Amino acid sequence: MTEGLLRQKTAIIGCGLIGDSWAALMTAHGHDVAAWDPSPTALADFEKRVEKARQQVWQLMPTGRPDTGRLTLTDELETALVGATWVQENAPEKLELKQDLYAQIEAAVGDEVVIASSTSSLTWSELTVGMKRPQRLITAHPFNPPHLMPLVEIYARDEDIRARSVTFYAGMDRQPVVLKRDAVGHIANRLASALWREAVNIVAEDIADVSAVDAALVHGPGLRWSVVGAHMAYHLGGGVGGMEAYLKHLGPSQERRWFALGSPKLTPEVCAKLVAGVAEEAAGRSVDTLAGERDAALIRILKVNP
Amino acid sequence: MTEGLLRQKTAIIGCGLIGDSWAALMTAHGHDVAAWDPSPTALADFEKRVEKARQQVWQLMPTGRPDTGRLTLTDELETALVGATWVQENAPEKLELKQDLYAQIEAAVGDEVVIASSTSSLTWSELTVGMKRPQRLITAHPFNPPHLMPLVEIYARDEDIRARSVTFYAGMDRQPVVLKRDAVGHIANRLASALWREAVNIVAEDIADVSAVDAALVHGPGLRWSVVGAHMAYHLGGGVGGMEAYLKHLGPSQERRWFALGSPKLTPEVCAKLVAGVAEEAAGRSVDTLAGERDAALIRILKVNP
Numbered sequence: 334m335t336e337g338l339l340r341q342k343t344a345i346i347g348c349g350l351i352g353d354s355w356a357a358l359m360t361a362h363g364h365d366v367a368a369w370d371p372s373p374t375a376l377a378d379f380e381k382r383v384e385k386a387r388q389q390v391w392q393l394m395p396t397g398r399p400d401t402g403r404l405t406l407t408d409e410l411e412t413a414l415v416g417a418t419w420v421q422e423n424a425p426e427k428l429e430l431k432q433d434l435y436a437q438i439e440a441a442v443g444d445e446v447v448i449a450s451s452t453s454s455l456t457w458s459e460l461t462v463g464m465k466r467p468q469r470l471i472t473a474h475p476f477n478p479p480h481l482m483p484l485v486e487i488y489a490r491d492e493d494i495r496a497r498s499v500t501f502y503a504g505m506d507r508q509p510v511v512l513k514r515d516a517v518g519h520i521a522n523r524l525a526s527a528l529w530r531e532a533v534n535i536v537a538e539d540i541a542d543v544s545a546v547d548a549a550l551v552h553g554p555g556l557r558w559s560v561v562g563a564h565m566a567y568h569l570g571g572g573v574g575g576m577e578a579y580l581k582h583l584g585p586s587q588e589r590r591w592f593a594l595g596s597p598k599l600t601p602e603v604c605a606k607l608v609a610g611v612a613e614e615a616a617g618r619s620v621d622t623l624a625g626e627r628d629a630a631l632i633r634i635l636k637v638n639p
Numbered sequence: 640m641t642e643g644l645l646r647q648k649t650a651i652i653g654c655g656l657i658g659d660s661w662a663a664l665m666t667a668h669g670h671d672v673a674a675w676d677p678s679p680t681a682l683a684d685f686e687k688r689v690e691k692a693r694q695q696v697w698q699l700m701p702t703g704r705p706d707t708g709r710l711t712l713t714d715e716l717e718t719a720l721v722g723a724t725w726v727q728e729n730a731p732e733k734l735e736l737k738q739d740l741y742a743q744i745e746a747a748v749g750d751e752v753v754i755a756s757s758t759s760s761l762t763w764s765e766l767t768v769g770m771k772r773p774q775r776l777i778t779a780h781p782f783n784p785p786h787l788m789p790l791v792e793i794y795a796r797d798e799d800i801r802a803r804s805v806t807f808y809a810g811m812d813r814q815p816v817v818l819k820r821d822a823v824g825h826i827a828n829r830l831a832s833a834l835w836r837e838a839v840n841i842v843a844e845d846i847a848d849v850s851a852v853d854a855a856l857v858h859g860p861g862l863r864w865s866v867v868g869a870h871m872a873y874h875l876g877g878g879v880g881g882m883e884a885y886l887k888h889l890g891p892s893q894e895r896r897w898f899a900l901g902s903p904k905l906t907p908e909v910c911a912k913l914v915a916g917v918a919e920e921a922a923g924r925s926v927d928t929l930a931g932e933r934d935a936a937l938i939r940i941l942k943v944n945p
Contacts, residue, residue, distance in 0.1 A: 454892065476859040477876065484859035508858040516846045518896060521859040524852075525869070526896045527837035528830050528860075532869045535829060540822045547868020549826040552814040553782040553790035554834075555868070558861025560936040561929070562853020563831070563838045568917040569930055570783065576917045577910075584905045586760065590824060590832045596897070599890045604883075611874040611882045623867070624875055630866040633943040638936055 340364060340402070341501070344413045346434060347423035348375045348406075351451050354479035355421050356404060357386035361480075362505040363399035368406050369413035379406055386480045392632050393481075393506070393639070410434075414441040419501065421473070423451040431455065432463055439465050447494055449473035453522055457488050457515035471498055474519050475507075478624075481631045483508040486519040506639070524563075534595025536610060537603045543610020559634065646670055646708070647807070650719045652740060653729035654681045654712075657757050660785035661727050662710060663692035667786075668811040669705035674712050675719035685712055692786045698938050699787075699812070699945070716740075720747040725807065727779070729757040737761065738769055745771050753800055755779035759828055763794050763821035777804050780825050781813075784930075787937045789814040792825040812945070830869075840901025842916060843909045849916020865940065 341364045345352045348370035356366045360383070370376050383404060391398065407413050414420070420438055424431050431450065438448055448470045450460055461467035471489040476482040485502045487509050489495035499509045512519060518526060532546050541549070557566060564576070571579030597603060615623060647670045651658045654676035662672045666689070676682055689710060697704065713719050720726070726744055730737055737756065744754055754776045756766055767773035777795040782788040791808045793815050795801035801817065808815045818825060824832060838852050847855070863872060870882070877885030903909060921929060 476863070482859060482863065484855055484862075486855060486859075508854060510847070510851050510855045510858070512847050512851070514844070514846045516841075516844075517899060520841055520847050520852055520855040523837050523841060523896075523900065524834050524856055525860045525872075526893060527900050528834040529869045529873065529893070530897045530900070531829050531833035535822075535826055536870075538820070538822075540820045541816070541818050541826050543870045544868075545816050545818070546826055546830075547870050548814060549790055549792060549816045550830055550864050550868045551866065552816070553788060553792075553827040554831045555861060555864025555866075556790075556937070556940065557782070557788065557933075558856050559865035559940065560857065560861075561933050562850075562856045562861070562920075563835045564842075564849045564853050564913060564917050565920060565929070566831075567835065568921065569926055569933065571926075573926055575914075575921075575926055577914045580905060580910045580913065584910065587832060587835070588905055590829075591836045591902070593823060594829065594833050594836070599886060599894055604886045604890065607870060607886065608881075608883045611870050614868075614871060615874070615881075620875055620877075620879055620881055623871065627863075627867050627875065630944055631862070634862065634865065634940055637939040637943055 341418045342367065342416050343419045343421055344369065344417040344438075345421050345423065346410070346413070346438070347425070348379050349423060349425075350477070351423040351475065351479055352421075353379065353382045354386055354475065355423065355451070356383045357390055358480045358505055358507075359421075360402035360404050361387050361390040361394065361398075363402050364419075364505075365403040366405070367413040367415070367417065368404065369408065369410050371408055373408070376406060376408060380404065386478075389628060389632060390480050393635050410437055411441055414438060417442055417446060420446060420448045421451060422448060426452060426454050428455055428459055431460055435460070435464055435470065439469075444469070447471060447498065449498065451475060451479075453519075454517060456517055457490070468494065471495070472515065472519070473498060473502065474521075476521055478628065478631075481628060481635065483635070484521060485509050486512060486521060488512040488515045488519070530597065531594050533599070533603065533607065534597040536606055537597045538595060542613070543607060544614035547614060560638070647724045648673065648722050649725045649727055650675065650723040650744075651727050651729065652716070652719070652744070653731070654685050655729060655731075656783070657729040657781065657785055658727075659685065659688045660692055660781065660783075661729065661757070662689045663696055664786045664811055665727075666708035666710050667693050667696040667700065667704075669708050670725075670811075671708040672710050673719040673721070673723065674710065675714065675716050677714055679714070682712060682714060686710065692784075695934060695938060696786050699941050716743055717747055720744060723748055723752060726752060726754045727757060728754060732758060732760050734761055734765055737766055741766070741770055741776065745775075750775070753777060753804065755804065757781055757785075759825075760823060762823055763796070774800065777801070778821065778825070779804060779808065780827075782827055784934065784937075787934060787941065789941070790827060791815045792818060792827060794818040794821045794825070836903065837900050839905070839909065839913065840903040842912055843903045844901060848919070849913060850920035853920060866944070
């Protein structure tokens with residue numbers, strides 16, 4: 334039996350949106366979770382939030398659902414770490430704060446325990462400064478909402494730990510993707526940021542409205558990218574000759590197009606257009622309602638294309 | 640009854656991949672199609688290719704399927720245009736060739752007939768040079784494969800023709816998106832190009848392999864963008880404060896991230912990495928097999944999220 338399928342005792346460090354999601358996913362897959370957060374606000378509705386997310390995870394597990402893991406909650410870090418076999422850290426994106434936490438965690442857990450950071454914007458090289466055993470830290474970045482989105486981006490220096498982490502996240506129906514180098518924004522947020530820059534440019538240049546840009550993405554490239562990646566899409570666009578034919582015939586025109594893309598600035602005017610544009614697109618729906626619609630649509634897709 | 644639901648007689652000008660798709664979609668929705676192409680190669684298997692695509696369209700029309708439109712085929716342009724009420728042009732992306740075709744089409748059809756260009760890379764302003772009635776030309780850019788992908792990007796100068804074109808494409812279960820200005824690459828290919836630039840950069844900089852980049856996109860942002868657009872995603876990322884809160888707190892870090900994105904060149908070395916990378920990802924599957932897998936996955940999604 335592999336580690337991913339063994340029952341782990343996971344410590345969830347930080348109970349915001351990401352911590353909630355991990356707790357839901359891990360307990361739904363049978364792991365015991367001890368969650369820690371110093372803030373009474375974060376702890377107040379934690380179990381209710383986890384339960385709501387877990388209901389969504391269960392919709393994607395029609396058969397073979399293991400016994401639900403135990404969920405405990407504490408505002409004392411050491412208590413959460415007792416007996417932990419895996420640590421998932423989801424603290425605020427402040428480098429010193431995370432480094433300080435790692436020092437406390439290293440002092441409390443055994444050498445074999447992996448500390449996985451959910452960081453979206455900090456790198457392994459920054460995070461590990463000052464650690465006793467830097468190799469035990471990995472970045473394992475989920476994509477929001479993490480209990481539904483399959484992607485987990487992994488960067489691990491140690492080969493064995495890398496393999497263990499792939500097994501662990503894959504065992505919870507995640508799609509682990511391994512990076513060769515640590516990079517700001519990993520893969521997904523770099524891609525998202527590059528796309529959004531042009532999405533902002535199109536609005537700033539008055540080529541199309543916010544809602545038109547979003548509709549074009551959802552019904553066009555977004556839909557296709559949920560099925561084939563960007564590289565593979567150009568491979569298919571090259572016909573029988575594939576990527577090689579594509580690059581030969583259309584590489585130069587892509588380079589010209591790259592050159593013609595915009596470099597917008599988030600000026601007050603552009604920000605005002607974006608805010609007004611999404612308000613029009615939201616058409617009175619609250620962020621909560623919109624997130625609920627998003628989740629329902631994601632679940633429908635994941636049921637047919639797991 | 641609206642025009643979109645009326646039976647049109649459409650002339651399909653150019654029977655490549657895009658012409659096939661339009662013919663399948665239009666006849667499946669009850670429009671009569673007269674297709675033209677000067678090349679015997681393009682004409683040879685045309686009906687077979689259309690039939691194959693139409694079978695896929697039908698999978699998305701479980702109920703209310705109208706009588707299939709009549710499909711005729713000719714290598715004489717004037718024959719295809721007799722009685723045409725809508726012209727969909729899908730000739731090669733060569734400006735002079737298209738302009739020459741428009742002159743011939745204008746000489747053969749009535750003033751009220753719309754000429755819709757499927758062009759991906761040319762603009763309305765370029766295409767209409769020399770036309771007698773430039774307002775009758777619109778760009779109506781589908782997304783590959785057009786008989787499955789819902790997006791049609793529309794740019795039309797005339798308000799009435801714009802409304803007619805939205806009705807026409809929406810009547811075939813398309814999602815028409817209207818541009819305010821004509822721009823190279825419309826919306827979708829600008830976004831795709833911006834994203835691919837960074838996808839190439841990640842491979843060029845050895846941050847991750849081709850297959851890892853594609854997997855991250857498919858299981859992360861691609862999946863999410865098939866449900867919510869890029870602007871709306873950041874609105875939801877802003878919590879209850881929405882886009883305004885997002886821009887206030889994370890706008891500056893996005894601008895810094897934009898600055899840090901790559902500007903790769905398609906050097907022989909980078910091209911070789913891309914070609915080898917997709918070959919590894921394809922794992923022996925032909926472009927045809929991969930396209931078939933893509934289509935099947937798209938159909939599964941469109942059935943649950945139409």
